[in-house]
Amino acid sequence: MSATAPAPSTTTMTYREAVRLALREELLRDEDVFLMGEEIGVFEGSYKVTAGLFREFGPIRVRETPISEEGFVGAGIGAAMMGLRPVVEIMTLNFILVAMDQVVNHAAKIRYMFGGEVGCPLVIRTPNGGGSQLTAQHSQSFEVFFAHTPGMKVVAPSTPADAHGLMKAAIRDDDPILVVENLQSYKVRGEVPDDPDRVVEIGRAAVTREGSDITLVAHSFAATRALRVAERLKRDHGVDAEVVDLRSLRPLDTETVAKSIQKTNRALCVDEGWATYGVSAEIASRIQRACFDDLDAPIERVGLAEVPMPYAKQLERAAIVNDDKIMAAALSVLDLGPDVFSY
Amino acid sequence: MKLTNEELLEMQRRMLRIRLFDERASKMVKRGQIPGTVHTSVGQEAQVVGACMAVRADDYMTGNHRSHGHPIGKGSALGPLMAELLGKATGICQGKGGSLHLADFAVGSLGESGIVGSSIPIAAGAALSSKLLAQDRVALAFFGDGAANQGGLYEAMNLAGIWRLPVVFLCENNQYALSTPAATVTSGRIADRAHGFDIPGVRVDDGQDVLAVHDAVREAADRARRGEGPSLVEVMTYRFHEHSEGLRLSTDYRDAAERDAWLARDPITLFRERLLADGVAAAEALDALEAEVADEVEAAARFALESPLPEPEVAFADLYTDPSAAEVAA
Ligand SMILES: Cc1ncc(C[n+]2csc(CCOP(=O)(O)OP(=O)(O)O)c2C)c(N)n1
Ligand SMILES: [Mg+2]
Numbered sequence: 001m002s003a004t005a006p007a008p009s010t011t012t013m014t015y016r017e018a019v020r021l022a023l024r025e026e027l028l029r030d031e032d033v034f035l036m037g038e039e040i041g042v043f044e045g046s047y048k049v050t051a052g053l054f055r056e057f058g059p060i061r062v063r064e065t066p067i068s069e070e071g072f073v074g075a076g077i078g079a080a081m082m083g084l085r086p087v088v089e090i091m092t093l094n095f096i097l098v099a100m101d102q103v104v105n106h107a108a109k110i111r112y113m114f115g116g117e118v119g120c121p122l123v124i125r126t127p128n129g130g131g132s133q134l135t136a137q138h139s140q141s142f143e144v145f146f147a148h149t150p151g152m153k154v155v156a157p158s159t160p161a162d163a164h165g166l167m168k169a170a171i172r173d174d175d176p177i178l179v180v181e182n183l184q185s186y187k188v189r190g191e192v193p194d195d196p197d198r199v200v201e202i203g204r205a206a207v208t209r210e211g212s213d214i215t216l217v218a219h220s221f222a223a224t225r226a227l228r229v230a231e232r233l234k235r236d237h238g239v240d241a242e243v244v245d246l247r248s249l250r251p252l253d254t255e256t257v258a259k260s261i262q263k264t265n266r267a268l269c270v271d272e273g274w275a276t277y278g279v280s281a282e283i284a285s286r287i288q289r290a291c292f293d294d295l296d297a298p299i300e301r302v303g304l305a306e307v308p309m310p311y312a313k314q315l316e317r318a319a320i321v322n323d324d325k326i327m328a329a330a331l332s333v334l335d336l337g338p339d340v341f342s343y
Numbered sequence: 344m345k346l347t348n349e350e351l352l353e354m355q356r357r358m359l360r361i362r363l364f365d366e367r368a369s370k371m372v373k374r375g376q377i378p379g380t381v382h383t384s385v386g387q388e389a390q391v392v393g394a395c396m397a398v399r400a401d402d403y404m405t406g407n408h409r410s411h412g413h414p415i416g417k418g419s420a421l422g423p424l425m426a427e428l429l430g431k432a433t434g435i436c437q438g439k440g441g442s443l444h445l446a447d448f449a450v451g452s453l454g455e456s457g458i459v460g461s462s463i464p465i466a467a468g469a470a471l472s473s474k475l476l477a478q479d480r481v482a483l484a485f486f487g488d489g490a491a492n493q494g495g496l497y498e499a500m501n502l503a504g505i506w507r508l509p510v511v512f513l514c515e516n517n518q519y520a521l522s523t524p525a526a527t528v529t530s531g532r533i534a535d536r537a538h539g540f541d542i543p544g545v546r547v548d549d550g551q552d553v554l555a556v557h558d559a560v561r562e563a564a565d566r567a568r569r570g571e572g573p574s575l576v577e578v579m580t581y582r583f584h585e586h587s588e589g590l591r592l593s594t595d596y597r598d599a600a601e602r603d604a605w606l607a608r609d610p611i612t613l614f615r616e617r618l619l620a621d622g623v624a625a626a627e628a629l630d631a632l633e634a635e636v637a638d639e640v641e642a643a644a645r646f647a648l649e650s651p652l653p654e655p656e657v658a659f660a661d662l663y664t665d666p667s668a669a670e671v672a673a
Contacts, residue, residue, distance in 0.1 A: 064523065310657070312430030
């Protein structure tokens with residue numbers, strides 16, 4: 001290369017604004033795209049993600065629904081099968097359980113079960129997350145239920161740039177995708193490239209911090225936490241942690257994770273959801289095979305305690321994943337702290 | 344339905360309890376003593392109490408996210424409810440449930456669900472148990488106009504219809520689900536939907552009138568108790584507060600004239616006037632009742648504020664009947 005390409009210009013925005021920008025750009029680009037969900041129009045969405053879109057695109061393309069998740073997710077599937085590109089908002093991930101049958105028994109299986117004749121280019125977007133004392137039914141991060149399901153794709157960005165690029169990729173993708181946003185991430189700020197044609201490839205993890213001593217593997221808001229903990233590890237213990245932000249849970253980028261762990265020889269998986277049968281279980285299984293001879297310590301994981309989320313602050317604190325718990329777990333993997341994995 | 348003076352005054356007492364309890368909770372949200380938010384039944388007290396007092400103390404009831412009033416209407420003590428909102432060890436659910444998940448089994452309150460519409464089939468199940476165990480208990484399922492568009496309601500109504508279950512499906516139609524006007528998302532009238540299941544469906548147009556609600560629910564409950572099956576009662580009402588405390592909606596989704604007209608019809612004021620007009624009680628007696636309830640709510644708040652926090656181990660208790668089944672993870 002003789003001349004260096006000019007650095008792409010970027011705009012600083014919140015994660016929330018980045019999702020909104022992606023939706024707007026795709027609504028403008030493709031008239032088959034439409035949005036559907038509770039309170040997304042006049043009210044502009046419970047978390048204001050769709051602010052301004054109803055005014056700009058009107059009630060046909062920003063379609064408000066009753067509280068009928070099974071009904072409107074199913075309607076999204078039917079419309080997608082017929083070639084439209086619905087983007088269905090579920091107010092929070094918790095409420096998707098009402099529509100589980102539509103997602104798992106239909107959206108995920110249509111192309112396969114019907115012999116490849118039609119697909120289901122449906123996007124379901126919804127925030128997960130806990131930690132605000134919203135209790136057992138309103139604090140969940142069970143996106144792994146969907147990552148467990150062949151036929152579904154699942155992405156869970158942690159930065160504004162990824163939220164923007166992955167949302168656009170999801171809308172353009174021909175298969176059903178769950179885009180997991182996060183309640184805590186909505187206010188995260190970052191640079192987003194000014195390029196309506198840029199997408200982030202689905203199925204690619206990102207190394208968001210380079211290091212040589214341990215790999216922290218995470219997705220969604222846990223990836224933001226992992227970066228914070230990596231800085232603390234450096235400051236307080238001189239440890240260089242590498243952070244791999246999975247970004248995509250299915251397909252899962254084993255290669256990027258394995259490469260990192262081959263370098264650091266230690267790994268801690270961090271997940272806001274339950275660890276048992278979770279994302280971290282999948283990572284550990286793949287890594288023990290890919291990195292069998294590289295590991296200096298067992299692959300460990302830290303997640304929500306194996307209980308529904310309790311309400312009272314100190315009970316919630318006892319159950320959730322926070323920076324301190326990640327820190328203690330990382331030190332344990334590094335043999336720099338007490339064993340916190342005795343179960 | 345002839346009610347005794349004691350019963351009439353008890354209605355007013357319970358409406359006042361709900362009003363003052365929820366107003367107090369609202370204040371505690373503002374002061375940060377209650378985390379997050381709560382959903383109040385302020386303005387809907389007649390609808391709640393009229394229904395709760397039309398069933399027996401040992402009848403069952405399920406609630407939703409707006410459910411402090413339901414156990415109070417059914418006769419719960421206020422202290423443990425308030426303590427639960429504050430996440431205290433003395434809370435009715437030991438601080439594990441919070442505002443969204445109050446349950447007071449002592450008064451037949453089988454628990455609130457924060458998932459819209461999801462507790463309705465559970466009421467049908469409680470009614471099934473009543474039938475199978477040859478009890479004569481009725482189950483009262485509270486849900487909103489928004490929940491009326493969840494499929495589970497219709498599965499439960501059909502089950503209750505074919506099995507003649509003693510259920511009263513009670514739709515609290517406060518005309519909005521969050522900011523969505525029921526009229527824009529509801530095809531037909533909610534009460535009329537019962538007809539498709541060949542069960543009675545009635546609408547109480549004035550849900551601010553506690554006696555009107557009481558009579559309609561009493562008829563449905565008596566019918567259920569006689570073994571004649573379920574009914575749907577839709578009650579028209581209005582919430583005086585925002586969807587949840589502290590929530591500021593960016594749009595003025597409720598018409599000012601509409602709001603003023605409903606605010607002018609405060610169910611507690613209306614009933615007070617009626618009690619006076621009918622000579623059930625003198626003004627002094629009603630003033631004393633109000634003062635008594637205010638003291639009761641203050642005492643509940645004090646109890647909640649002074650109660651200890653739960654021990655962290657409580658977070659790991661009660662997952663299974665046999666604690667050894669629980670796994671621990673980092
Ligand atoms: C399945 C599900 N979808 C969405 C929500 C979010 N949500 C909570 S309350 C509410 C509105 C409920 O309206 P309504 O049933 O009329 O009860 P109201 O609040 O008016 O008493 C919504 C949409 C939820 N809790 N559960
Ligand atoms: Mg309502």
